[in-house]
Amino acid sequence: CPQCFLRSARARRLLFEDLDVNIVVKDIALADGKKISVTWPDGHASEYEVEWLKKRCFSEEARAEMRGDLFLPERQYWGSDLQLPKIPFEEIMYNDESAYKWLCTLKKVGIVLLTGAATRQGELVKLGHRIGFLRLTFYGPTWQVQDKADANNVAYTTGKLCFHTDYPVLQHPPGVQFLHCIKQTDAGGESEVVDGFHVCNRLKEQSPQAYQILSSTAVDYTDVGVDYCDFAVQCKQRIIDVDSRGQAVRINYNNATRDTIFDIPAEKVRPFYGALKEFVDLLNSAEHKFTYKLKPGDIVTFDNWRVLHGRQSYQSGSEVTRHLEGAYADWDVVMSRLRLLRKRVLNRD
Amino acid sequence: CPQCFLRSARARRLLFEDLDVNIVVKDIALADGKKISVTWPDGHASEYEVEWLKKRCFSEEARAEMRGDLFLPERQYWGSDLQLPKIPFEEIMYNDESAYKWLCTLKKVGIVLLTGAATRQGELVKLGHRIGFLRLTFYGPTWQVQDKADANNVAYTTGKLCFHTDYPVLQHPPGVQFLHCIKQTDAGGESEVVDGFHVCNRLKEQSPQAYQILSSTAVDYTDVGVDYCDFAVQCKQRIIDVDSRGQAVRINYNNATRDTIFDIPAEKVRPFYGALKEFVDLLNSAEHKFTYKLKPGDIVTFDNWRVLHGRQSYQSGSEVTRHLEGAYADWDVVMSRLRLLRKRVLNRD
Numbered sequence: 004c005p006q007c008f009l010r011s012a013r014a015r016r017l018l019f020e021d022l023d024v025n026i027v028v029k030d031i032a033l034a035d036g037k038k039i040s041v042t043w044p045d046g047h048a049s050e051y052e053v054e055w056l057k058k059r060c061f062s063e064e065a066r067a068e069m070r071g072d073l074f075l076p077e078r079q080y081w082g083s084d085l086q087l088p089k090i091p092f093e094e095i096m097y098n099d100e101s102a103y104k105w106l107c108t109l110k111k112v113g114i115v116l117l118t119g120a121a122t123r124q125g126e127l128v129k130l131g132h133r134i135g136f137l138r139l140t141f142y143g144p145t146w147q148v149q150d151k152a153d154a155n156n157v158a159y160t161t162g163k164l165c166f167h168t169d170y171p172v173l174q175h176p177p178g179v180q181f182l183h184c185i186k187q188t189d190a191g192g193e194s195e196v197v198d199g200f201h202v203c204n205r206l207k208e209q210s211p212q213a214y215q216i217l218s219s220t221a222v223d224y225t226d227v228g229v230d231y232c233d234f235a236v237q238c239k240q241r242i243i244d245v246d247s248r249g250q251a252v253r254i255n256y257n258n259a260t261r262d263t264i265f266d267i268p269a270e271k272v273r274p275f276y277g278a279l280k281e282f283v284d285l286l287n288s289a290e291h292k293f294t295y296k297l298k299p300g301d302i303v304t305f306d307n308w309r310v311l312h313g314r315q316s317y318q319s320g321s322e323v324t325r326h327l328e329g330a331y332a333d334w335d336v337v338m339s340r341l342r343l344l345r346k347r348v349l350n351r352d
Numbered sequence: 353c354p355q356c357f358l359r360s361a362r363a364r365r366l367l368f369e370d371l372d373v374n375i376v377v378k379d380i381a382l383a384d385g386k387k388i389s390v391t392w393p394d395g396h397a398s399e400y401e402v403e404w405l406k407k408r409c410f411s412e413e414a415r416a417e418m419r420g421d422l423f424l425p426e427r428q429y430w431g432s433d434l435q436l437p438k439i440p441f442e443e444i445m446y447n448d449e450s451a452y453k454w455l456c457t458l459k460k461v462g463i464v465l466l467t468g469a470a471t472r473q474g475e476l477v478k479l480g481h482r483i484g485f486l487r488l489t490f491y492g493p494t495w496q497v498q499d500k501a502d503a504n505n506v507a508y509t510t511g512k513l514c515f516h517t518d519y520p521v522l523q524h525p526p527g528v529q530f531l532h533c534i535k536q537t538d539a540g541g542e543s544e545v546v547d548g549f550h551v552c553n554r555l556k557e558q559s560p561q562a563y564q565i566l567s568s569t570a571v572d573y574t575d576v577g578v579d580y581c582d583f584a585v586q587c588k589q590r591i592i593d594v595d596s597r598g599q600a601v602r603i604n605y606n607n608a609t610r611d612t613i614f615d616i617p618a619e620k621v622r623p624f625y626g627a628l629k630e631f632v633d634l635l636n637s638a639e640h641k642f643t644y645k646l647k648p649g650d651i652v653t654f655d656n657w658r659v660l661h662g663r664q665s666y667q668s669g670s671e672v673t674r675h676l677e678g679a680y681a682d683w684d685v686v687m688s689r690l691r692l693l694r695k696r697v698l699n700r701d
Contacts, residue, residue, distance in 0.1 A: 009509070011502040013576050014608040018514045019632050024625035061618035069613055073586045135581045139485055141688075153360040160358070165367045173684050175524030227362050232484045235691040236684055237422045259363040264418055269410035276373040283368050335522050335585055339490075342584040 004049045075341070079111050080201035085293040088112060092120040092302060096133055103344040105304075106134075106337060109179070113306040114196060120183060122299040127181050127330040130302070134340040138177050138331040140170065141226070141234040148182070148327040150319050155228040157259045161319040164259075166197055166286045166311035169331070171255035172224035172238045178334030180307040184297035186326040191317030194303070197292045199311050202285045203243055203251035209285070213278035218243040218251070220275055223262035239266070242279065253308040286311060297327070307331070353398045424459050424690070429550035434642040437461055441469040441651060445482055452693040454653070455483075455686060458528070462655040463545060469532060471648040476530050476679040479651070483689040487526050487680040489519065490575070490583040497531070497676040499668050504577040506608045510668040513608075515546055515635045515660035518680070520604035521573035521587045527683030529656040533646035535675040540666030543652070546641045548660050551634045552592055552600035558634070562627035567592040567600070569624055572611035588615070591628065602657040635660060646676070656680070 007017035023045070030042040039056060041049045058069060070076065088108045094101035095117060108115050120126040127145050131137035137144055142156070151159040158164060170176045207214040221239040228234060240255035267275065285291060294315075297303060305312065317325060356366035372394070379391040388405060390398045407418060419425065437457045443450035444466060457464050469475040476494050480486035486493055491505070500508040507513060519525045556563040570588040577583060589604035616624065634640060643664075646652060654661065666674060 009503065009506050012505050014506050015610065016506055016511060016608065018512065019607045019628070020514060020636060024622070024629045059613055061616070061621065063617070066615045070615060135490070135583070136488055139488065141484070154358065156361050157358050157363050157365055162365060163367065165369060233692055234484070234688045236688050238684070258368045259365065261364065264408055266415045266419060267410070268412070272410065273373070279368070280373045287369060335587070339583045339585050343582055
């Protein structure tokens with residue numbers, strides 16, 4: 004009904020307080036076989052495309068189809084057998100079909116390697132424009148992963164980084180992470196990734212108790228320092244966030260920024276550490292983890308809610324021998340771009 | 353232990369896989385009455401300040417105190433009797449004590465009016481620098497609320513806006529909202545606010561069933577259009593988000609962007625609308641809502657997770673008679689600034 008809907012904003016303008024929640028249709032008619040006309044008792048009139056209305060049917064089947072269409076929930080799990088999906092950077096930048104394929108794979112598999120980017124800073128800013136915009140954090144719009152004096156983050160050293168997700172100290176950790184390899188060291192510095200959702204399924208089978216503990220215990224995270232500006236961030240997160248059906252939807256785990264404060268009763272501390280150990284052992288098992296080494300010009304793009312990543316140590320020296328530029332994006336922005344590309348590529352709504 | 357902790361990053365460097373989760377202390381000693389020295393069976397040694405360790409006691413009292421200190425959970429509820437807290441804009445910009453007071457009140461009451469800002473665009477960018485940085489969304493770093501041709505949002509008309517929170521279509525809606533009045537119309541255009549958490553408490557007493565429905569039903573939101581860039585955003589949110597104890601922690605409600613898609617079984621639709629009607633009626637009751645009118649130079653700052661806001665309609669004309677500039681910030685950024693200001697003002701950690 005045009006009185007109740009603002010077409011230019013595609014939004015409802017009817018005030019909820021003016022809606023009779025017990026309203027029933029007064030009259031209904033099929034116009035030209037493709038439109039349904041509804042007259043309401045208060046004189047308002049609505050016209051619906053038949054197909055539009057059918058898609059909004061309340062049956063379980065119609066709803067599942069719509070859900071699949073809007074959110075692409077399908078997952079392809081992997082372990083050490085991962086065939087790392089690769090697409091040239093240039094292709095996703097200038098070809099909509101490639102960009103669409105990139106984002107679909109990122110959603111389904113959780114990781115895609117873009118190859119052949121320039122070996123200088125700035126490529127991720129371009130990538131940000133391609134999808135919409137990057138997520139700014141206290142570490143800046145993009146950030147430089149390299150060995151730094153007085154490192155304000157353990158990533159900015161040459162040390163080994165065990166499996167973690169980035170930034171669990173934020174209430175809404177970045178959904179997608181980009182790491183662009185500008186310079187790579189000769190020995191060491193290999194990357195490791197593991198499918199956190201796959202490992203969660205394993206943990207749930209192997210040790211329901213551990214899964215229950217990690218998906219219900221609020222863990223304190225902290226991050227205090229100076230970078231883009233000064234910051235003192237604190238947050239409580241469950242290491243495994245689950246949906247209403249108990250399925251893992253986000254991993255929030257970084258042992259480096261886990262606080263020395265731990266707000267749980269004393270008797271729950273040891274069971275928690277036991278559960279976390281089971282999870283970490285599964286993450287590190289040869290069966291689950293995938294190791295590769297970034298080459299200059301590679302950009303690894305991955306689901307930071309699902310894929311935990313780590314790095315092997317390398318030799319420190321007087322010169323910087325390894326340099327990655329990193330950036331974040333929100334899943335809202337990535338999924339929005341995916342839907343718009345799909346519409347253009349498949350020429351459909 | 354310096355081997356296990358990177359002081360410059362204030363972060364744990366010990367790899368979790370190297371931790372014996374069943375470790376027990378080998379030896380313990382009190383050094384100079386203020387430090388506790390622990391020797392571990394693997395040869396590592398830790399030294400703790402007594403006060404530091406005491407704060408991390410696992411007793412319920414110590415934990416509650418730490419929680420209060422880190423997250424300031426105290427709330428002051430209000431209704432139509434609200435004494436709108438006011439602080440001059442200049443004061444919070446240049447005086448740390450005033451800025452600290454501003455953010456504490458924003459956290460506790462949910463709304464603070466800053467007065468006497470310049471009546472031109474750009475004041476919110478300054479405010480963003482004061483706290484750290486603003487939250488960028490598809491509507492841009494800041495956005496202009498005024499009557500627009502082909503409005504891409506119902507806010508950009510002269511129509512009445514009923515109570516809503518902004519941007520529930522984002523998975524993590526903006527925590528704090530700033531609205532800077534640059535120009536105000538003579539007749540109409542009054543602002544309305546209501547304490548959503550207070551109303552939630554009322555709803556829970558009055559109609560536990562309605563509260564249960566609104567805090568468990570996932571509602572579809574949608575926003576499709578072009579602004580900062582093109583966008584097609586979709587999200588499921590519960591209208592009342594609750595914590596593990598059932599207390600409301602975030603309201604996600606905007607009837608304008610509620611989708612025509614509604615992914616719930618048919619038999620739950622009418623009970624849902626009934627529950628929402630009860631909630632909306634409470635929001636609109638004279639007892640709960642507070643009405644005021646922004647003056648040019650006013651900046652209203654409020655908790656977008658707690659305070660629902662609305663606007664009375666005003667006369668449209670050929671000229672723009674009312675103009676607000678708006679912006680968002682995340683609670684992570686605001687709370688971080690609050691903690692840093694507190695440290696400076698109270699000269700403590």
